[in-house]
Amino acid sequence: MLEWLDPLALARWQFGLTTLYHFLFVPLTIGMALLVALLQTAWVRTGKLKYLHLTRLFGRIFLINFAMGVVTGIVQEFQFGMNWSDYSRFVGDVFGAPLAMEGLLAFFLEATFIGLWIFGWDKLPAKLHLASIWVVSISTMLSAYFILAANAFMQNPVGFTINEERGRAELTDIVAVLTNPVVLASFPHTIFAAIMFAAVVVVAVAAYHLARGQYDETMRTALRFGGVTNLVAFAGVALSGDQLSLVMVATQPMKMAAAEALYETAGPASFSIFSLGTPDGSSEIFSIRVPYLLSVLSTQTLTGEVEGINDLQAQYVEQFGPGDYTPIIWVTYWSFRWMIGLGSLAALISAVGLWLTRGGRTPAGWAWKVAIWAAPLPMIASLVGWIFTEMGRQPWLVFGLMKTEDGVSPNVTGLEVLISLVVFTVLYGALAVVEFRLIKKAAIEGPKEWEDHSDADDIDHSKLATVY
Numbered sequence: 001m002l003e004w005l006d007p008l009a010l011a012r013w014q015f016g017l018t019t020l021y022h023f024l025f026v027p028l029t030i031g032m033a034l035l036v037a038l039l040q041t042a043w044v045r046t047g048k049l050k051y052l053h054l055t056r057l058f059g060r061i062f063l064i065n066f067a068m069g070v071v072t073g074i075v076q077e078f079q080f081g082m083n084w085s086d087y088s089r090f091v092g093d094v095f096g097a098p099l100a101m102e103g104l105l106a107f108f109l110e111a112t113f114i115g116l117w118i119f120g121w122d123k124l125p126a127k128l129h130l131a132s133i134w135v136v137s138i139s140t141m142l143s144a145y146f147i148l149a150a151n152a153f154m155q156n157p158v159g160f161t162i163n164e165e166r167g168r169a170e171l172t173d174i175v176a177v178l179t180n181p182v183v184l185a186s187f188p189h190t191i192f193a194a195i196m197f198a199a200v201v202v203v204a205v206a207a208y209h210l211a212r213g214q215y216d217e218t219m220r221t222a223l224r225f226g227g228v229t230n231l232v233a234f235a236g237v238a239l240s241g242d243q244l245s246l247v248m249v250a251t252q253p254m255k256m257a258a259a260e261a262l263y264e265t266a267g268p269a270s271f272s273i274f275s276l277g278t279p280d281g282s283s284e285i286f287s288i289r290v291p292y293l294l295s296v297l298s299t300q301t302l303t304g305e306v307e308g309i310n311d312l313q314a315q316y317v318e319q320f321g322p323g324d325y326t327p328i329i330w331v332t333y334w335s336f337r338w339m340i341g342l343g344s345l346a347a348l349i350s351a352v353g354l355w356l357t358r359g360g361r362t363p364a365g366w367a368w369k370v371a372i373w374a375a376p377l378p379m380i381a382s383l384v385g386w387i388f389t390e391m392g393r394q395p396w397l398v399f400g401l402m403k404t405e406d407g408v409s410p411n412v413t414g415l416e417v418l419i420s421l422v423v424f425t426v427l428y429g430a431l432a433v434v435e436f437r438l439i440k441k442a443a444i445e446g447p448k449e450w451e452d453h454s455d456a457d458d459i460d461h462s463k464l465a466t467v468y
Contacts, residue, residue, distance in 0.1 A: 031198025267305030
């Protein structure tokens with residue numbers, strides 16, 4: 001019973017669950033803001049009503065998702081002070097700087113201009129109204145950048161000095177924090193992944209209506225737009241992921257070794273598609289590998305050496321003292337593969353869908369169902385990707401500076417964390433159901449009644465004042 005009341009374990013579960021729940025909304029917000037901005041740009045430039053239809057439809061989905069994301073994100077900030085006070089006290093001066101910039105700059109812009117976009121349809125000139133959604137899109141990406149910069153400090157601490165007298169890290173170079181090699185690589189990777197998710201949602205909505213013979217011209221445009229965008233974004237994910245792997249090898253070689261279940265240093269190193277190890281994680285029993293591929297991913301050479309888990313563990317013991325510096329291998333190994341596999345599957349489905357619908361063709365009914373059910377794939381890929389990122393850093397809270405066990409609040413009891421964990425889980429579960437139903441309702445509803453006009457001049461612009 002006492003094991004269930006361990007404050008450290010419960011605090012980790014609580015932050016992990018709330019973070020993953022929050023990230024259900026983040027990629028869709030980032031990606032959909034951009035896609036809505038592109039669709040509205042197409043409407044303003046061409047005057048074609050179908051682009052207005054799509055702007056309004058996916059604008060509703062974007063706003064529903066945005067509202068939920070804001071609510072869930074606030075909880076995480078409170079947890080830093082409540083459950084992780086020792087961590088906040090030690091690195092708050094550095095970690096808090098980009099988070100403050102996110103709240104005071106990026107989120108302020110985002111919230112302000114999203115209001116202008118919602119209520120400015122019949123009040124602002126078309127181009128100025130269009131500019132407001134572009135500011136929203138840029139702000140969401142800027143917000144992501146600042147948050148990723150804070151996370152990058154945990155992966156690769158830079159721009160600080162240790163004040164021995166006060167026993168804390170102090171910020172010395174904000175530019176170094178904001179240009180951390182980890183954030184420079186993870187930012188495009190995260191943004192492209194978010195665009196993938198938004199794109200497959202567009203494809204799923206279009207497939208739903210096309211399967212029922214509704215809004216044929218408009219939804220075919222949405223289908224092609226979403227499919228092409230997904231493929232372009234997937235290419236961006238792959239290229240940025242390659243750069244991120246190089247940075248990971250340079251800053252956290254143990255994470256890469258764990259991702260590949262590579263126990264012994266190898267050069268050239270093969271890429272593990274499937275692997276089984278001993279229960280203690282000390283050696284490999286069986287694996288299926290692609291020769292030379294891991295060396296290419298890690299060093300961009302065919303014969304580059306990649307350090308193994310056992311050698312790295314010995315190095316860390318010598319450098320940091322006695323302890324287990326190996327993350328949970330099966331978690332990092334399989335989360336890495338699920339991330340790659342699900343993202344690739346989403347791209348494959350879009351490619352097949354574009355082929356099946358070329359030239360106005362109508363595929364069999366099963367194709368529409370696959371497109372609809374493929375919608376969550378990039379989201380799940382992003383979630384397991386974050387599991388890999390955070391679990392692969394363990395046992396470090398800040399790599400090389402603070403272990404996870406040293407960052408938990410000393411005066412918070414396990415029972416207190418357990419109660420809040422249960423409350424958040426139940427509440428977030430209910431909110432997830434509400435969110436899904438609202439988005440589903442908006443998606444199924446399709447274009448509003450006023451949008452049935454074929455001539456844009458017949459539209460009552462007073463009805464454009466709100467999205468709902």
